[in-house]
Amino acid sequence: MxxxxxxxxxxxxxxxxxxxxxxxxxxxxxxxxxxxxxxxxxxxxxxxxxxxxxxxxxxxxxxxxxxxxxxxxxIATEVAEDWPARLRRAAITDVYEVRMMVETQAARMAAQRRTEEDVAALEEALAARAGAAAEDDAAFVDADIALHAAVVAAAGNPVLTDLFAEFAPALREGLIGLVEVLGLRSRDRNPGHDAHAELVAAVRDGDGDAAGAILQAELEQTLAHLHNA
The missing domain is CATH 1.10.10.10 (Winged helix-like DNA-binding domain superfamily/Winged helix DNA-binding domain)
Structure with a gap:
């Protein structure tokens, strides 16, 4: 031709x-x-x-x-599928397993590297998550993801920050569905508040082991819900 x-x-x-x-x-x-x-x-x-x-x-x-x-x-005759497209196609449990590995390490790094501005952003995000408890599931999930994004940002690694941003749309879709299907907010409009408050405190206090452990436990619990959904 x-x-x-x-x-x-x-x-x-x-x-x-x-x-x-x-x-x-x-x-x-x-x-x-x-x-x-x-x-x-x-x-x-x-x-x-x-x-x-x-x-x-x-x-x-x-x-x-x-x-x-x-x-x-x-080097190829077919267009490579971009990362966002692969994430949209992937099972939410697979995405979550990778998220858990990335975020747990990010939390440890955040505790070591956080600045005063990072701590202020974390506390603001925690308050916003609590405030979103009165709103619908989508708004609450958005606030939850924003808090986790603030933890990743506090790690001070732009590649980690960008990587989490790529995960966020797939996470949001999966979590909104999970909250709705399992009715996770039917009895507690702000589930996981204590664990998230402990996470922010651990990062603020520079306790990387505690921050990683808290986040690992929280994400493992959510992953278990996803597997059983």
């Missing part, structure tokens, strides 16, 4: 789409070295900068890889 000339705008998106189709339809099999930027630019009727951006987008999709001094090579 010839590439053909492109319409004037949006050039990068069009160039990316044309090149993606060439790859996914097998015109350039895995291992093939793509034509150089000049050749692609001439064929597509665009500038080299547009081709460069299109190749960068294809690399981000996991289709091509630039090799220093050798060129750009096809």
């Amino acid at each position: 010839p590439l053909g000339s492109l319409r004037p705008s949006p050039l990068v998106e069009q160039a990316t789409q044309h090149l993606r189709e060439q790859i996914t339809q097998g015109e350039w099999p895995v291992g093939t070295r793509l034509p150089g930027e000049n050749a692609l630019a001439k064929t597509l009727g665009v500038g080299r900068s547009t081709v460069r951006e299109a190749l960068r987008a294809l690399a981000g999709a996991g289709l091509v890889q630039a090799r220093q001094g050798s060129g750009v090579f096809v």
Whole structure:
């Protein structure tokens, strides 16, 4: 299938789409070295900068890889599934098991690294969680996740913070369903308040072992509910 000339705008998106189709339809099999930027630019009727951006987008999709001094090579013919999509597809119990590992270590780090601003944010998030007890399940779950996010943020590692942010949408959906199905707030509108207060206190006091243990126990309890739901 010839590439053909492109319409004037949006050039990068069009160039990316044309090149993606060439790859996914097998015109350039895995291992093939793509034509150089000049050749692609001439064929597509665009500038080299547009081709460069299109190749960068294809690399981000996991289709091509630039090799220093050798060129750009096809490494896959199917677009790699992004992380948020994989999380949406995953079982909530699988997501929760990974969350437990990440957050438990984050709590220990938070106790070692927290600043006065972090402690203030944790106490504010704890109060907001208590305040959300009077609201619906979705609002309460949002407040609960915000408190956990504050603990992760206190660890001072931006990669951990970003990782938790990726988990949050899948966690929110699963937890809202769990609360509703099991009626976890039917007798106690603010379940787990004491444990969360103890967690905040442990981080504030710099007790990493206690913070990790408290969070581990709390998340294990929720995971047990998920397995039995």
